[in-house]
Amino acid sequence: MAKQFKSLHPTKFYRDYLNQDIRPDGRLVSKFRPVIINIGSIATADGSALVRIGKTTVICGIKAELCPPKPEKPNEGFLICNVELPPLCSSKFRPGPPSDLAQITTRFVADLILNSGCINLKDLCIVKEKLVWCLYADIICLDHDGCIIDACLLVLLTALKTVRLPVVQYDAAIDKKTIDASVKKCLNIYNTPVSTTYAMFEDKIITDPTTEEEEISSGLLTVVVKDKELCSIHKPGGSPLSEEKLYECINETVNHADLLITLINTAVSECNDDNKNC
Amino acid sequence: MPENIGEFVFPGDVVRDLKVVNGVILRGPGLHSHEEPNCLLVTRAGKLCFKPPNVYWVEGHFKRYYPKKGDLVVGIIKKSGNVCKVDIGSSEVASLSLLSFEGATKKQKPDLQVGDVVYAKLLSAHREMEPELVCVDSYYKAGKLGPLSNDGFVMNVSLNFVNRILDVNSLLLRALGQKYVFEIAVGMNGKVWINGQRTIDVLNLMNALLAAERESNSNIVNVCRRYLT
Amino acid sequence: MEVESNVNLSMREVNCKLGMFTRPDGSVFISQGETAVIVGIYGPIEVKPHKILINKASVETHYCPKSGMPGIADKLCESILHNVCEAALASALYPRSSIVIIIQEMQNCGGIIPCAINACCLALLNAGTDMKFLFASASCGLDDEGNFHLDPDDLFLETAAASFIFVFDSIGKGLIASHTSGSFNLAQYQSALELCKKAAEGIFDFYKSTIKKDLKDKI
Numbered sequence: 212m213a214k215q216f217k218s219l220h221p222t223k224f225y226r227d228y229l230n231q232d233i234r235p236d237g238r239l240v241s242k243f244r245p246v247i248i249n250i251g252s253i254a255t256a257d258g259s260a261l262v263r264i265g266k267t268t269v270i271c272g273i274k275a276e277l278c279p280p281k282p283e284k285p286n287e288g289f290l291i292c293n294v295e296l297p298p299l300c301s302s303k304f305r306p307g308p309p310s311d312l313a314q315i316t317t318r319f320v321a322d323l324i325l326n327s328g329c330i331n332l333k334d335l336c337i338v339k340e341k342l343v344w345c346l347y348a349d350i351i352c353l354d355h356d357g358c359i360i361d362a363c364l365l366v367l368l369t370a371l372k373t374v375r376l377p378v379v380q381y382d383a384a385i386d387k388k389t390i391d392a393s394v395k396k397c398l399n400i401y402n403t404p405v406s407t408t409y410a411m412f413e414d415k416i417i418t419d420p421t422t423e424e425e426e427i428s429s430g431l432l433t434v435v436v437k438d439k440e441l442c443s444i445h446k447p448g449g450s451p452l453s454e455e456k457l458y459e460c461i462n463e464t465v466n467h468a469d470l471l472i473t474l475i476n477t478a479v480s481e482c483n484d485d486n487k488n489c
Numbered sequence: 490m491p492e493n494i495g496e497f498v499f500p501g502d503v504v505r506d507l508k509v510v511n512g513v514i515l516r517g518p519g520l521h522s523h524e525e526p527n528c529l530l531v532t533r534a535g536k537l538c539f540k541p542p543n544v545y546w547v548e549g550h551f552k553r554y555y556p557k558k559g560d561l562v563v564g565i566i567k568k569s570g571n572v573c574k575v576d577i578g579s580s581e582v583a584s585l586s587l588l589s590f591e592g593a594t595k596k597q598k599p600d601l602q603v604g605d606v607v608y609a610k611l612l613s614a615h616r617e618m619e620p621e622l623v624c625v626d627s628y629y630k631a632g633k634l635g636p637l638s639n640d641g642f643v644m645n646v647s648l649n650f651v652n653r654i655l656d657v658n659s660l661l662l663r664a665l666g667q668k669y670v671f672e673i674a675v676g677m678n679g680k681v682w683i684n685g686q687r688t689i690d691v692l693n694l695m696n697a698l699l700a701a702e703r704e705s706n707s708n709i710v711n712v713c714r715r716y717l718t
Numbered sequence: 719m720e721v722e723s724n725v726n727l728s729m730r731e732v733n734c735k736l737g738m739f740t741r742p743d744g745s746v747f748i749s750q751g752e753t754a755v756i757v758g759i760y761g762p763i764e765v766k767p768h769k770i771l772i773n774k775a776s777v778e779t780h781y782c783p784k785s786g787m788p789g790i791a792d793k794l795c796e797s798i799l800h801n802v803c804e805a806a807l808a809s810a811l812y813p814r815s816s817i818v819i820i821i822q823e824m825q826n827c828g829g830i831i832p833c834a835i836n837a838c839c840l841a842l843l844n845a846g847t848d849m850k851f852l853f854a855s856a857s858c859g860l861d862d863e864g865n866f867h868l869d870p871d872d873l874f875l876e877t878a879a880a881s882f883i884f885v886f887d888s889i890g891k892g893l894i895a896s897h898t899s900g901s902f903n904l905a906q907y908q909s910a911l912e913l914c915k916k917a918a919e920g921i922f923d924f925y926k927s928t929i930k931k932d933l934k935d936k937i
Binding site for chain 2: 743761764765806813814816845847849851888925926930932933935
């Protein structure tokens with residue numbers, strides 16, 4: 212019966228659940244889904260990670276290339292993010308050019324990385340005006356079940372922390388690059404921005420919503436924090452929200468962020484230990 | 490009685506203390522039901538108007554027509570056939586059966602081509618369904634309804650100007666009628682069809698109407714006079 | 719606390735012109751300082767079959783940059799505009815139809831998003847499309863010394879530590895949308911929110927006086 216009821220009256224179905232302070236997947240209203248981080252899943256990439264938040268799965272590979280810098284910023288490298296939402300991850304997406312959501316997520320994640328200052332593009336410079344690193348970060352969603360921004364940001368940060376770049380010697384006189392692959396250096400990551408998403412459903416705030424919950428909700432809110440500081444509070448429209456509820460969400464994110472950062476650091480340090488052993 | 494009759498209201502405002510007759514409030518465009526009793530929610534910007542005993546509406550300057558049952562409208566045929574599709578300016582084209590003309594039978598139907606203009610009445614208008622037009626009244630008589638001559642000219646005006654033209658106290662049509670002999674069909678959908686004896690007359694009438702649209706009621710006759718000389 | 723005199727509390731001059739186009743149901747030209755946009759509204763009009771919604775009108779927003787095709791940044795702006803307008807429109811009144819909102823950027827000297835949002839609200843009022851509430855947007859910037867600057871232009875934004883864009887509704891003054899860049903702390907966010915809320919009040923008054931002036935002769 213529940214299945215028929217759900218497809219006929221999706222909103223009422225959720226309302227009945229939420230009135231009992233529980234969600235259809237068994238979570239409490241303010242409970243996060245489990246997060247799994249896997250590192251180094253793509254051996255051919257210079258840095259890679261896979262993240263699962265509940266059923267949402269995203270994978271990120273970072274490829275480094277050498278290129279000349281832009282003349283107006285001669286000592287800065289590049290970090291180019293691209294979020295792909297292929298038809299594989301959800302029936303919502305069709306083959307063809309990137310959907311609006313993919314473009315918006317790409318832009319939002321790229322803005323966040325720039326705004327938070329978690330990496331300094333000057334670190335990617337090898338020889339001023341001549342040679343810099345260009346990092347291509349491709350984020351591909353394998354399973355879309357809500358909170359895509361959170362997953363993308365988490366996977367990108369983790370992947371960035373696993374990037375190992377070889378040492379490059381450059382002789383400007385004869386334009387010769389010597390790559391020493393035996394010595395690899397980490398990238399400096401100055402801080403770790405992490406985000407959580409909330410959905411508004413009538414007068415309730417649902418933490419870490421799934422796709423179904425996102426669809427019936429009247430609006431989303433994404434809070435990004437880094438080291439106890441706020442990085443972005445993104446609410447792209449939807450129903451009006453009172454300030455008290457907004458501040459509650461921010462506090463909740465700050466508390467949850469510690470957990471996520473510990474998780475990233477544990478994953479990355481384990482990976483480093485493995486490297487040393489071999 | 491609400492205090493703000495005749496004042497400007499904006500979307501989101503709530504009009505309170507409405508007059509109820511037998512538990513009924515008649516609300517026009519721009520007002521919607523509100524949770525509290527005797528209250529209405531404003532959804533459009535304009536002047537709040539009241540007509541005794543219990544009719545309320547918001548008067549503003551709107552161009553987009555929304556079909557209402559019983560409205561007399563001017564429409565343009567978009568697709569001919571046994572059931573014509575007629576553009577009445579709403580979000581959906583209206584349907585007009587060729588059998589719903591006075592005296593029409595299966596063998597003898599009016600000949601309507603794409604681009605012809607009809608003056609018709611809305612038989613049904615529901616937001617879930619296509620609006621339906623007829624060219625007869627409830628006694629199967631045409632009256633003033635039916636196809637309009639192709640010599641005429643159709644122009645678009647705003648919806649509140651239609652009400653001003655049709656107002657019994659309005660001097661506009663009377664002033665124009667002193668100078669020209671003309672036929673006019675004013676549709677509630679903002680489409681106005683005019684036909685005069687000469688083309689120049691029609692053009693003058695059109696300009697007079699366009700100019701009058703921007704003027705207040707008191708000034709309207711002066712404006713028309715400019716086009717009458 | 720900052721010194722009060724350092725806080726720039728005045729907005730750039732806002733000018734607007736209503737209904738200058740004859741074809742759209744509602745149109746507005748609005749300039750906020752040097753930034754200017756034109757918004758046109760069509761609706762409710764016939765809907766394309768693949769966008770049809772049986773319980774409400776589908777709201778389409780098209781953001782056209784000054785030149786060229788819309789880029790990724792324009793899509794983000796478009797999505798905010800779309801979500802804000804969709805929240806405010808009483809779209810359940812027009813099932814199986816669409817409301818089309820076209821935003822043409824004329825000049826961007828900082829603060830194009832708030833300017834476009836305010837233009838959308840005025841254009842919707844001009845068109846007489848049914849709305850549940852009005853909405854107004856204000857932005858503010860934060861410099862390196864922690865001073866707030868209301869309605870910053872592009873010169874200020876280049877050096878700003880953070881910038882905030884807020885959209886408020888007219889009934890409960892609740893937060894409809896929030897978009898930020900740069901990093902900041904909670905106290906700074908709260909003061910920015912308060913500052914913009916005050917500015918939004920001014921914009922609501924501006925809407926009302928503009929519409930009154932516009933309708934005075936017409937009805």
